[in-house]
Amino acid sequence: MGHTDVKIRGDKAIEQIPSIKDKALRINLNESIYGTFAEIGAGQETVRHFFRAGASSGTIAKAMSAYDKDFSDAIYGIEDDGRYVTESRLKKMLAHETRLIEERLKRDKHPNKLFFSYANTVATIDFAKKFKGHGWVGINFQVEPDEDYNEIILHIRFKENDARLQQETLGILGVNLIYGAFYKHNDPKRLLRYLYDHLDKDQLEIDTINFSGPRFANVDNRLMSLQLVKNGMTDAVMFGPDGNNILPAAVLYKKNILALRGSFRPVTKVNMNMYKKSYKMFIEENKVDKDNTFVVFEITLSNLKAEGEIDERDFLDRAELLCALGQTVMISNFQEYFKVVEYFSSYTKARMGLAMGVNNLVDIFDEKYYRHLSGGILEAFGKLFFRDMKVYLYPMKEENGTIINSDNLKVHPRMKELYKFFKFNGKVVDIKDYEEKNLEIFSRKVLKMISDGESGWEEMLPEGTANIIKKQKLFGYEETESVSLK
Numbered sequence: 496m497g498h499t500d501v502k503i504r505g506d507k508a509i510e511q512i513p514s515i516k517d518k519a520l521r522i523n524l525n526e527s528i529y530g531t532f533a534e535i536g537a538g539q540e541t542v543r544h545f546f547r548a549g550a551s552s553g554t555i556a557k558a559m560s561a562y563d564k565d566f567s568d569a570i571y572g573i574e575d576d577g578r579y580v581t582e583s584r585l586k587k588m589l590a591h592e593t594r595l596i597e598e599r600l601k602r603d604k605h606p607n608k609l610f611f612s613y614a615n616t617v618a619t620i621d622f623a624k625k626f627k628g629h630g631w632v633g634i635n636f637q638v639e640p641d642e643d644y645n646e647i648i649l650h651i652r653f654k655e656n657d658a659r660l661q662q663e664t665l666g667i668l669g670v671n672l673i674y675g676a677f678y679k680h681n682d683p684k685r686l687l688r689y690l691y692d693h694l695d696k697d698q699l700e701i702d703t704i705n706f707s708g709p710r711f712a713n714v715d716n717r718l719m720s721l722q723l724v725k726n727g728m729t730d731a732v733m734f735g736p737d738g739n740n741i742l743p744a745a746v747l748y749k750k751n752i753l754a755l756r757g758s759f760r761p762v763t764k765v766n767m768n769m770y771k772k773s774y775k776m777f778i779e780e781n782k783v784d785k786d787n788t789f790v791v792f793e794i795t796l797s798n799l800k801a802e803g804e805i806d807e808r809d810f811l812d813r814a815e816l817l818c819a820l821g822q823t824v825m826i827s828n829f830q831e832y833f834k835v836v837e838y839f840s841s842y843t844k845a846r847m848g849l850a851m852g853v854n855n856l857v858d859i860f861d862e863k864y865y866r867h868l869s870g871g872i873l874e875a876f877g878k879l880f881f882r883d884m885k886v887y888l889y890p891m892k893e894e895n896g897t898i899i900n901s902d903n904l905k906v907h908p909r910m911k912e913l914y915k916f917f918k919f920n921g922k923v924v925d926i927k928d929y930e931e932k933n934l935e936i937f938s939r940k941v942l943k944m945i946s947d948g949e950s951g952w953e954e955m956l957p958e959g960t961a962n963i964i965k966k967q968k969l970f971g972y973e974e975t976e977s978v979s980l981k
Contacts, residue, residue, distance in 0.1 A: 512692050515667055518674040519548035527640075528677060529600075530611030531592045532558040534669075535567065536580065536630060537617045537662045541669025556596060580618045582742065585631035585648060588614040593635045593644060602640075610644075611636035613673055617651075617665060619658040628653040628661060629744075632668065636676045638710055645708030647676055649690075650742050652700040664698045680710050687722050702729040703742045716740050717814050717824075718807055724796055724826050725805060731827035731838055733791070736818045746823070747842040750789040753777045754825075754835060755850045758798050758938060759813045761970060762820065765852075765889070765933045766792075767957045772926045773850035773887035782846050782883070792817050793835065796828040812969040816960050831864055833879040840882055847884040853891035853899050856923070860906040860914055876913070886923045892934035900925045945970050 513521070522528050523545060532542040532555065542558040545551045561567040567579065571587045578584070592612035600608065617630025633648035651668065653661045671690045679686040683706055690701065701723055706714045720732035720740045734740045755770055770790070778785045794813065799805045817824050829835045832849065839847055858864070859879075865872045890900040897903075901923045906914045917923055936955045944952040945964070953961035964972050 512689075513674075515544055515670050515693055516548050518670050518692075519544045520550065522674060522677065523548055523550040523554045525677075526553060527607050527609045528554055528611065529556055529596075529605070529608045530554070530613065530636070531556050531596055533588050533592050533612070533614040534558075534560050535562065535588075535616045537615070537619050537658075537665050540662045540666030541613060541615070541673070544666055544670050556600065580616050580630055582631055582648065582650070582745075584616050585614055585633050588612075588616065589633055589635045589646065589648075607640055609637045609640060609677075611673070611676070613669065615665065615669065619661045620653065620656060624656060627656070628658075630665070632665075632672060634672055634676050636673075638677070638680060643709050645676070645680065645710045646706070647672065647686075647711075648705050649701050650703040652702060654697050654700060660698070664694060667693050668699065683711065683714050683719060684722055687719065687728075688726060691728070696727055700729050702732060703740045705740050715811060717818075718811060721799075721805070721807065721810060721826055724828055727828075730829065731825055733823060733825045734814070734818075735823050736821045738814075738818055741823070743825070744842055746789060747839060749843050749845060750787055751777070751783045751845045751847070752789050752791060752839050752843060753848040753850065754791045754793050754839070756793045756795065756832070756835070756855070759792065759794060759817055760809070760938050761813065761941060761956060761964065762792075762816050762960065763936050763938055763941060763955055764930075764957055765936045767820070768930055768933050769850050769852070769887075769889045769926065772928055773848060773889075775928075776887055776924070776926065777846075777848045777885075780846060780885075787845070790823065791825045792822045793825040793827060795830060796826065797830050799826075809970070815967065815969060816963060819960065819963050820957060831875060832859055833875045836879050836882060836884060845883070847882060848887055849884065850887040850889065850926075852889045853904050856886060856888055856901075857904060857906055860910040862907070862910070872910075872913070876917075880917060880922050884922070887926055888923055889926050890929060890934065892931075898931075898934070942970060945972050948973070 532539065534541060539558055539560055542555065545555055561570050564579070571584065571591055574581060574584055589612050592614060593610070596610050596612060612635045615630055615632040617628065619628040620626065629650065629652045631648065631650055633646065635644045635646050637644055653664065655661050655664065668690060671692050675686040675689050679689055687704065704719055704723065705716050706719060716739050717734050720734055723729050723732050731743060732740060733743050733746065753774055755766065757766055759766060774790060777783055778788060799810050814824055827835065827838070829838060836847060862872050865875045868874045888901050890898050892898055901918055941952045941955050964970060
């Protein structure tokens, strides 16, 4: 008689996470999976697990580390910027190694093999412990022998203060990625979560990930970057107009940054007018070079959680329109503005601008948002305005027709002097050149008109966006039959 496990009343189902050794062994014992490992910058940390697990000769075609820069350049070519820890470097490594395996292992001899190339290029913590280190990790892999390759590429930031610990962390991540690629590719969201098996969020941050290839044809990388923030893997992610995720550090480095925060649900003429007018004022500032200026449309996670749970469809609808308008979008979990500014400040010392409406500025002067800080609102304001930063304020029209701007807005009486201080020091400037008819446009109103099937909302949106909403049926848009009354 076989033994069965005893089940006790009240037991909870627990997801069994295979150990790193089990993951490596399962891949090693699979007679079809076969590939190469190219690791630069932290030792051969990933492949070590496969060697140790046993039966590795059936999986590892080659393991290498081109540590010398001249060797590395001779194999993979020289980068334009001369750097080694970049996405283009990683892509060259993957392409090169994939080509080699195809050339050297003939298909007629290996008809059933599923080839893969795993690569990483990283910089661990420096000797002075000033820079924690970061890196690019990726895999090219097949799921069927005659099928094209799939690719997963991610950027990581190390959080540990010890090079040896960082090496171990990278090795575990590498095994999780290879295992996930083969055994979880049908469910990319879970694959993402499983990258942290046997790892902790305070060891490692993943701030960019892109999936491509036949098995990921239906994956929207914007949705994947949303998961990174939602799962607490990073604080902020960015994606460009093409919908692919971009590394914040790469695009924000030493730039002047103009940020617009909003719900953009949907993006309206007000948002675009605010952007154009504030941008014009921003680049006319004496220290701002137009060619070195970057604009970000930022949506905070709390804004996506309007109804409690994040509505992914709704998020993608907003993203779709902003991308169609050629904008770069950032998703963050920074509820307070000072955190956004702090985040940008970690990449640039140049000038920053925040474009916002009157309501948002009044909110910034509400003490209740800063109770968790030991220095309260003054600490937040120190972080917000200590930098070379300005607020470009878009006016608001009250129901009685009064236009509210920085001169007549009302903050809490206790905050009045503080507000005056910032205004006097030129930290708040009005956008004067606005279109008054835009002040009557509100996203909420547009959304309600769309869902009620009313007409007339089209004029409230930037040119061309109404067509996209109709064509792609965004925001629950449905064609309504027009009935003619005879």
